[in-house]
Amino acid sequence: MTSRPPNPSPRPAPSGELRASHDDRETVVEQLRDAAAEGRIDLDELDSRLEQALKSKTHAELAVLTADLPRPDSFASQPPLVLEGGLYGASRGPGRWEVPGRVIAHAGVGGVKVDFTRVECRLTEVAVEAYGETSGVTIVVPDGWAADTSGMDPGIGGLTDKTTPDRLPGTPLLRLTGAGGVGGVTIRHPNRWERRKLHSNPTQD
Template sequence: MSAGPSEPVRRDEWRVSHDEREAVVERLNTAAAEGRIDLNELDVRLGLALNAKTYADLAPLTADLPPDVPVNQEPLVLKGGMHGVTRSGRWDVPGRITVYGGMGAVKLDFTETDCRLPEIQIEAQGQMAGITIIIPDGWAAETSRMDAGLGGFKDKTTPQRLPRTPLVRLSGSGGAGGVVIRHPNSWERRKQRRLQGR
């Protein structure tokens, strides 16, 4: 008699790699150089980072630090205007994006991008027509700073984040048109498979 299906392992229980530990060490050293944490706290956090085994061990060590985005990097600004805007296919993803739905709506599709950033900050203002954000499977979103507005806000993403994928930090307001962040739907998945010749 076969055993029943085991419970899936939550992301915070996944094992971290050497590279992921080193990335946290580098970020902690940068934070200390900027005066965000003192040397005693740095020593404690570095010890915890080097001995971390899971994401649950590693994540709290940088949770109170701002995203590691260059301060001189200009954000990408997209405005729906009267006719709408879509950003899809293969495109260079910056660390910061500001999106205004306008009267025509904005669709921001990351599914074909090759993004190696640890985090992407998106400020979304739904305005009249709203905004749709599509992220690949394996990417995760942090949406606690989103305000629903009149049009509402829907987070249809799953919390599982694969290693070496960005965390999308979403803030802003749904406005009148609303904001949605989700993974590709079944039609979009079929289209992508056709384009890849599967």
């Protein structure tokens, strides 16, 4: 009795021809919605691309729909921004600055303030590590941004969260971790004085 030769192993499909999953399609849908919220594509084009995304069966078909849009992970891969309060304090903002995927703030004796009110952030999430230490950390976010503070240790100084849960489309979620220390950590939207300054000079760099 002669044995049959083994069946040849199937060749792996090129990455673009791999079948797309529900999660793959949903990721592209979210990216398209964010692009529309940022004004990169208009509503008619959004509807057209969303329809194609939901019908796409391969990674290649999905890739065509976002080929002319910034990659969400291009900013997430940047080195973290580290702010050290030291003796005299440190701050970032309120001018325009490029937001990486991770921000680390050590208050030290002088304290730290991180102001996101004038930034243009293309990330869906930003990780912020805040350590209140002696003088505290203050984080200011625009209206429409939301924060998840469940991973924060309030410490002696405590955590003060004055943000609203109403997150607008196309805005990032701040995931706040760290420890309040003695000085505490505060995350909030702009106060009255900061709003007045924003309205009087909306294009400040």
